[in-house]
Amino acid sequence: MSIVIVGTGYVGLTTGLVLGYLGHRVVCVDKDTAIIDKLERGISTIYEPGLEELLKNNGNVVIFTDNMLGFLPEADIVIIAVGTPSKSNGDTDLSFVEAVAREIGQALDPVCPPLIVNKSTVPIGTARRVETVIREELERRNVECNFNVASNPEFLREGAALHDTLYPDRIVVGADDVQALNLLRQMYAPILEQTFTPPQEVPRPEGYNLPALVTTSPTSAELIKYTANAFLAMKISFINEFAALAEKVGADINEVAKGIGLDKRIGPGFLKAGAGWGGSCFPKDVRSILFTGSQYNCELQLVQASLEVNWRQRMKVIEKLQQTLKVIRGSTIGILGLAFKQNTDDIRESPALDVIRELLDMGARVKVYDPVAMNKYRQTYPDQNITYCESAAGAAKESDALVVLTEWDEFRHLPWADLGTSMKTKIIIDGRNILNREELMSNGFTYSGIGR
Numbered sequence: 001m002s003i004v005i006v007g008t009g010y011v012g013l014t015t016g017l018v019l020g021y022l023g024h025r026v027v028c029v030d031k032d033t034a035i036i037d038k039l040e041r042g043i044s045t046i047y048e049p050g051l052e053e054l055l056k057n058n059g060n061v062v063i064f065t066d067n068m069l070g071f072l073p074e075a076d077i078v079i080i081a082v083g084t085p086s087k088s089n090g091d092t093d094l095s096f097v098e099a100v101a102r103e104i105g106q107a108l109d110p111v112c113p114p115l116i117v118n119k120s121t122v123p124i125g126t127a128r129r130v131e132t133v134i135r136e137e138l139e140r141r142n143v144e145c146n147f148n149v150a151s152n153p154e155f156l157r158e159g160a161a162l163h164d165t166l167y168p169d170r171i172v173v174g175a176d177d178v179q180a181l182n183l184l185r186q187m188y189a190p191i192l193e194q195t196f197t198p199p200q201e202v203p204r205p206e207g208y209n210l211p212a213l214v215t216t217s218p219t220s221a222e223l224i225k226y227t228a229n230a231f232l233a234m235k236i237s238f239i240n241e242f243a244a245l246a247e248k249v250g251a252d253i254n255e256v257a258k259g260i261g262l263d264k265r266i267g268p269g270f271l272k273a274g275a276g277w278g279g280s281c282f283p284k285d286v287r288s289i290l291f292t293g294s295q296y297n298c299e300l301q302l303v304q305a306s307l308e309v310n311w312r313q314r315m316k317v318i319e320k321l322q323q324t325l326k327v328i329r330g331s332t333i334g335i336l337g338l339a340f341k342q343n344t345d346d347i348r349e350s351p352a353l354d355v356i357r358e359l360l361d362m363g364a365r366v367k368v369y370d371p372v373a374m375n376k377y378r379q380t381y382p383d384q385n386i387t388y389c390e391s392a393a394g395a396a397k398e399s400d401a402l403v404v405l406t407e408w409d410e411f412r413h414l415p416w417a418d419l420g421t422s423m424k425t426k427i428i429i430d431g432r433n434i435l436n437r438e439e440l441m442s443n444g445f446t447y448s449g450i451g452r
């Protein structure tokens with residue numbers, strides 16, 4: 001099939017390369033010419049395990065361009081995968097989605113229109129809104145045309161994006177039209193039936209079951225995405241709430257999480273206590289569904305509470321520094337980890353961002369180290385007065401305390417004895433509960449985790 005994907009970020013690039021790998025003809029479009037220029041040269045614009053290899057072996061199956069117009073007449077499907085950031089009131093900014101819809105409407109071939117697919121995470125009614133915007137443009141051109149808009153939310157996790165795209169738990173397709181449904185079923189057939197040879201760098205997991213195709217109305221598909229993210233965010237906030245209680249009563253939240261996670265009704269995922277959730281999805285999606293709830297006079301109390309608990313977790317890190325170090329003004333704090341989670345360079349709404357801002361406001365000097373996210377952080381916050389270090393040892397040197405904010409594997413195995421000797425005071429706040437408390441304490445550190 002011939003597929004145009006508009007928006008070549010974490011979702012668009014992964015989807016495009018995977019669909020190309022599966023044998024479709026794919027055109028990845030982005031208005032950012034710097035992104036297109038790099039991708040054309042085989043350089044990945046995001047850090048995502050396995051992606052660069054897939055890009056290098058692409059063999060020009062996937063074309064990268066900043067102008068979709070020439071490719072629209074050929075397309076069977078156009079997938080919209082542009083950003084949907086938050087507005088200040090929590091509502092979703094749909095301007096990027098609408099701009100793409102308008103562009104499609106201005107050029108759509110009325111004889112053989114492609115299926116339009118919303119893959120971006122978008123509020124209820126957006127499939128309909130996209131259709132309206134395209135129709136407005138067709139009317140302006142005085143053109144009549146029957147086309148369909150389907151909703152196909154994306155569930156990939158950054159850091160495991162290729163894996164999740166090739167081996168999903170389910171694929172959700174929301175469409176009112178059978179033909180639209182069939183077209184998407186056909187596009188996903190190699191994944192639904194697992195007929196492809198797995199790429200070397202992303203093997204098929206042992207015991208993997210064929211994914212379910214969940215077909216729904218567009219509205220249900222839109223709501224499924226928000227419900228999933230709100231639930232996962234709530235699960236993390238839930239364990240964080242109990243982490244606070246575990247600290248008070250002298251329990252270890254890691255043990256508690258293990259004890260409840262083995263219950264099949266609960267499951268072990270998303271039960272890691274720490275500095276809270278961040279990233280490009282949970283925060284904005286939680287705010288967006290709260291906004292939708294308020295529009296319909298339907299208060300989502302659990303979701304609201306999850307957001308509040310999450311902010312409390314950020315501040316918990318600062319409180320712990322105050323408890324151990326006492327005075328923050330004038331102290332030097334080393335931060336280990338800027339990315340919102342491991343295996344990604346995505347720093348959007350990461351815990352590190354809030355903690356660093358707070359520390360700078362309080363008059364601390366901040367040194368940071370992250371294995372992959374430092375360039376992105378530097379480019380995004382060029383005015384922040386922080387010191388970038390080449391290694392964890394650099395961040396530890398002369399610091400009064402170290403704070404772990406991303407669960408990078410590298411941080412689990414640091415030479416703590418050496419790091420400790422170079423610090424002014426051996427204080428460590430383990431904001432991800434990934435370190436070996438006993439090892440640190442035996443090396444003379446004052447250790448403080450979350451809920452343990």
Ligand SMILES: NC(=O)c1ccc[n+]([C@@H]2O[C@H](COP(=O)([O-])OP(=O)(O)OC[C@H]3O[C@@H](n4cnc5c(N)ncnc54)[C@H](O)[C@@H]3O)[C@@H](O)[C@H]2O)c1
Pocket residue numbers: 006007008009010011012029030031032035081082083084096099100119120121122154155156157158280281
């Ligand atoms: N990142 C994730 O893990 C993830 C997972 C599931 C769903 N989503 C959703 O998918 C959508 C995309 O997320 P992302 O993380 O890939 O975003 P991103 O910011 O990484 O990429 C979006 C891209 O769209 C491009 N773009 C914007 N307007 C354009 C236009 N008019 N024409 C062409 N390109 C345009 C931007 O230049 C950018 O490169 C969002 O709605 C997000 O909520 C993201």
